[in-house]
Structures are given as C-alpha cells and as structure tokens.
Amino acid sequence: MKQNLLKELQLIVGKENVLSSREDLVCYSYDAAPLLVHSLPYGVVLPSSTEEVVNLLRLAKASGIKVVPRGAGTNLSGGTIPIKGGIIIQLTRMSHILEIDSDNLTATVEPGVITSTLQSAVEQVGLFYPPDPASANVSTLGGNVAECAGGLRGLKYGTTKDYVIGLETVLPSGEVMVTGGKTIKNRAGYDLTKLMVGSEGTLGIFTKITLRLLPLPETKRTLLIMYPNFQYAAESVSDIIAHRILPATLEFLDGVTINCVEAYTHIGLPQNAQAILLIEVDGSSWDTEWEAKKVAEICSRHQPLEAKLALTPSESTSLTLARRSALASLARVRPTTILEDVTVPPSKLMEIMSKINQIAKTHNIQVGIFGHAGDGNLHPTFLTDGRDEEEMKRVEAAITEVFEVTLKLGGTISGEHGIGLTKARFLPSQVKPSGLKVMKAIKEGFDPQNILNPGKIFTEYSP
C-alpha cells in the first residue's frame, strides 16, 4: 500500500519532488511549536502547480490518506505536525510573485512566496504590505494566510485577514474554488475568502493569493521610552490612544524581559527600568513629525525614566534592538521556551499583566512578558525545562489559568498564532457550544472525509 502510494505521488509531482526517506520524515515531524509530540508523515511532496495540488487531493480523496499542507513550518501552534500521519504537501516550490498591480494596488502570489520577499518587491514600486510576523524572512504567504499571521503593526494596519481579497483554493474534493478577486468591495454571497483566512489548512490548500497593498508611508519615527514600573507604561498607552493617535508600532517589554535583554546584549538599559515602550509612527513627514512630538509629550507626563527619539535610520535600528532581542534573550535563560499569545482589549493591558504575574508566582514559574501593547496582544513567555515533568505540569496549570482570566477580560486565547494542536482543548471555552457547532459544520461541509489537517483546531480528532 505504502509503496504504491509513493509511486502514485511520484507520478503526479515527479520523483525528485517526493521525499520519503526516514531522514526526510524526521525533518517533517515538527514545526516551531514547543511540543514534545512529534509524528512522522508517510511522505512529503512538493508540487509546482495548481494542477499538481488538484491531483494530489484527488488521490488523497480516493485513497483516504490524510494531507497536511505546509509552508516554512514556522507556526507556533503545531498546525503542521502530521499527528495522523499522511502526506505533507509543502508549497515552497510554488514561489512566484505572479503580479504586482500598481493600478489596482494588489499583488497576486503563489503560496510559497516568502513574506519579506513580497514586502521588498512591492516596496520597490512604492507600495506596502503591512503584516510582518516575526518569521517574515522565512515564512510563506500561504502559511501566513492559513494562520492569519499578525505582527508588530496590528494596531494601525491590522493583520493578514485585512489584506487577503482573493484566493484560489483547492478543496479536499479536488475542486478548485476561486473566491474574491482584485476588488476591495465584493458582496457575492458568504465571504468565503475571509473564511479561508486562518483556517489552518483544514478547509483547503491555497494555490493563488491576491493581497491588497497600501501606499508605502513616506517616513517613520522611532521612540524608546523607559519606565520605573509597568503601570506608567500602560497609562501612556491608554493616553496615546485617548489622543486619537495610532502608532504603527506600540511594543512593550516587561521588567523580566528587560533584565534578560540587558544580560544578553549589554546595550545599557537602565537598571531600574521595569517597562519599556517602543513606539513607531509612520506616514507623511509632516504628520510623522507632529505625531512623534505629541507621543513624546504624552509619554513624558507619565514619569518615564528616560525617553529616546531616533533621528536617523541607524538610530532607529539601535532603538529597536531591545525589542528585537526580546525572544532571543528570554530563550537563553532556560532550555524550553513557551511563547503564548493571549490578547485582551488594549484597555485591559494593566490588569492582564498583573494577573499573569500573579499566576506565575503562585505556580512558581518564570515568565517574561513582551508584546504588542497597542493591540493588546501579549507574549507571556514561560521559561522552563521540557524534561522536567513536574515543572511542566505547573506550567500547564499556569497557562490554563492565564487563558481563563484572558477570557474573563473579554480577550482571546490566541491573537495571532492560531489554535492548531496546542490550543485545541481551550477553544470550546472561548467559542462556546454554539460557535463550535457552526465551526464543525463548516469543516464537515468542506471536508466530510476529514482529509485535510486532521486533529487541528478541534479536539475530538486528536489522538
């Protein structure tokens, strides 16, 4: 059976585009999620065209074999781990930018295009694709759409869902579905394009993606503000928004993160700093100048220890260093790093921060928190050791409690990483039975045989 399947896969995509050695399979048993569950696929195929994807899904339908779509495998929710075996369809060979349409402000790409490759290509012609997940230099746009990737510019520019306006999707039946197009307004029945965004590879495989673009902002200004406690920082954030200013970036680091960053980079952050805000405003040079001044003025009312405004691009790069080093600095403290992404309405920032710290203290767990203050998306980063079962249990308990308080504050268990495997068991508590029922009905409508990415989003498919 397995040998026959491999032959058929080779017939569809060519021998050189099927990987099936044990070494290959080991390399597709994981993604970026900090999970100990690894599971080998039967094989990995790398198609080069929509037609090949169609044939692969027809074969899957006929043979009942499971299919896991994959881009660069940088998602943090276990979304590409083949827990039910099956074949992995990796779309990195479909990596052409098909069109950058400057008249209609759109780009049409194949799913394997690397996010930053598209960003630099559109910037060449004065256009802008804002979503910028931390993995943008390697993640694929197909993966970004499937996971609805976010990034640092969420507050002002939204996330991937706000840019996808057209899709060509191969359905589990092998049919090709074309939804949306190049128009921003499009009211033809249900908005299936938006439904597909964030579907985590459970409903279909994207083969063409049309994205809307914006004009590239003329300039940007970067500010770094340090505070003696988190409350002042949180108040500054509220105050900035109260003044109706939307910075492109409004990032924060907490005290634990600051200490780790300083220990790792020695960039000279003040010793008594317990919170840092990194703020970037962008737009026309006129507006930017005014906004930067205004933001500095607002922040200075909240007793900062120090405020820095970058005047040149290289100064701006040095100001962003602390934020850019946050994950690396935390990751060096303990063997295992668990990065969460709970999100609350921005006004609840202070509350969720103290709750998380309380919970960590109760369970005697180390946690550093950084993230996107502007859109309320936090990355509580648990520093632990995956080999220590007892400690991992405490981490589990702490994370569960963090989810509970997040929901109580009107937040979500995932701002940008998705549900995948890691959060499947928490989803029902957020979407409630009615929501779950509709979601399952959608899944069954698209994929009655449960071929595509089984075990993700919903727990009952888990092993």
Add this chain to the structure above:
Amino acid sequence: MRCGLCLAVCPVYRELGIEPSGPRGRVALIRAVAESKLSISKNLAQYIYTCLDCLACASVCPPGVRVNELVSRTKVQINQELPPPLLRRLALQNVLPFPERLKLFLLPFYLYQQTGLQRVVHRLKITDAVPARWRDLEYLLPPLRRKPLRDQLKEVVPAKGVRKHRVGYFLGCAQDWIFTSTALATVAVLTENSVEVVIPKEQRCCGSPHAGYGDIEQARKLAKRNIDVFASAGVELIVTDCATCGSFTKAYRDLLKDDPDYSESALAFGGRVRDIAEFLSQDINLRQDLGEVKERVTYHDPCHLARGQNVVLEPRRLLNLIPGLELVEMKEPDWCCGGAGTYLLGHYALSTRILDRKMTNVAATNADFIATGCPGCQLQLRLGVKRARLNAQVLHPIELLNRAYQLAQCRHGFSA
C-alpha cells in the same frame, strides 16, 4: 525551540526549500541520532554534508544553538562509522599533511598546465565537449607552481628599516601553492610596516579540511605540530591571510581542550592568531604612505572571517585607506559564495546556484575588483566571474594595499 529563523539565512535552504537541507532539519537529524531514533546512514551523511559551514544559522539563532559545532561532531561520527572514499582518505591523511607528498601529488596538474597540454585542450575546445561540471572544475584549477612558496621564502624576512615588531606568518596551503601573490603581498606589507616576518618551514596544513570531513584525529595532530613549530619560532603574534586557517587555528583550544598536554598551549595559540586585516588595523600603526589606486572595488565577506572571526570592518577600513579606491558595497556581502572548501566537487549544481546569487549582487556593483580575504572564496568567485561573464578580477584586499605601497614607492623613486 524550533522557531526556524535560521532557515531565512541558510543559503542551502534558500535554494532547495526543503527542511532536511536546512539548519533546523540538520539539528533534528542530529538529535534523532543522539536519541537513537536514527542511525548514521549514507542518506543522513548526505544531508549533513549539504551544510556549507557558513555559520549564518548560528549567528541568528535566538537561543544560540551552535549548529556548526553539532554538524562538526556528527561528521566525526560519520567518519568513524562510514568508511570515507579511498581517494579522499588518501588525500587528507597521506598527502595534505606532508608538503613533500603534496608536491608529487600536484605535479601532474602542474605538467598539464606547463607542457602546453592545457592550452591545446582549450584551443581544441575539448572543454566544450565535456559536461559543464567538468569544464568548470577544469577552469577552477588555478595556475600551479612547480614548488611551493615556502621553498622560496626565507625563514625570516627582515623588516624594512628599523624593526618594530616580529610576527609569525601562518602560510596556508592555498597561499603556499596557488595564491602565492597574496602571500607575497602579505609579507611585503608587513615588512613595509617595520615588521619582521618569521615563516617556519615546518608548519603544516591548519587541519581545517580534515575536521571538515570529520577526521578530527588528523586535525589534532596537525594542530599540535603547528603549536610546537610556532612555539619555537619566538614570536608573539601569528598572522594569517586565510580566513579559514584563521578561524580554525583560533579555535585550536576547542579542538584540543581535552588534551592534557596541549589544552593550555592551544588556548594561548588561539589568542595569538590574527587575520592580516585585524593585525594591520589593531596591532600596529599602519604606514599611511599610499599611492593612488583608482579602481572600483567591492568586498565579499568570507564566512570564516565575518562570522568565524567577527572581522567585518577591518578589511573595509584598509581598503578605504587607499587613495582613489572606491569601495562599493554589494547587496548581501556576507552571503556565502558557495565555495565552502570542496563544496563544488561534491555539490556542483547547488554550489553554482549559490554562486550565481552572489554574482548577481557582484555584477550590480560594476566593480573592477572583487576583494575577499579567503582563498576558497577567491577560487569560487573566479569561477563566478567566468560564469557571469564579468570583467572583474578577484583578489585578496592585501594585494590592493600592497599595490598602493608599491605605487607610493614609485612616486618617491621619481621624485628622488
């Protein structure tokens, strides 16, 4: 942590786009071997050996996993469990460590070039009839010499004028046999700057090619030999103009850390090694009497210099000292050229794809010279120039500096 940020900077992953050919995949394979989920196999070895050892992954890894060290250790394991091909074993164990045998080994190639056979082959366009792979390899064969440079250089080359410093010169195999002009330029620039240069005849290959193929024992033997030889040379610092020799000898301490007799001297040795650009910019006051070299130059960062030794600004500073010289930065100057020692021999198609990416960036600078501080890169870039049909010359930055000194002397000669 398996964030995958390393994939963005891995030249091999960026060409092939498959997980086992990227750093994260290699680490997963190595871990699976350690956990006895995989055994050492030919297939595994192939994936491990797609690594260029360019160090890019380790330089961006958030938790700081030293992928290159894991790969090196696995190569040792592979070397122990899978017998290496006879030819490679002979070359690494029985030829390269012995200058006299190397001379014999290179003789046929030398004769091929000197008897006019190579000219005949080129004129009859025999190279056009063979596959591109062999044609490129033939082209890569650099002009060889009958005798290595060490036979011609004096063991002690005195400083010009008053002696202010005395250093050892680590003469790499490539400099000894192929890029003798680099070595001569290095010695000339040093002596020009009142440095006496000691070139011990008994020094041997640094051992990097051996370690690169997992033959750690041979690498250790060579390291010990070099440590002993330079210990008796009576020099404080040891200068090299080869990025790979430099990064490898600086790391002798890791190679010999468990050796009770050598761990200390290896540590000390590493601390005394300087790349030539590093030495000239930090250890002495460089003579600034330089003639004008009106050329457009671009600089390629060798992996083992930029990431291996953190020498990035120094070579640029030297080039910028030269009056008239215009240094034009290329895009991605520190992206590997695909040379990586003998990578072209084993991975021809991949190596040239990586090279072509580099040459696109080189071509955009419109430079007359491509300067780089590594003979391996020099060889590869020479091939790149030919493949891209550019009109540029590849050389070591020290050669441009030497030219500037020579031009200054000419000027003085005329005015005298």
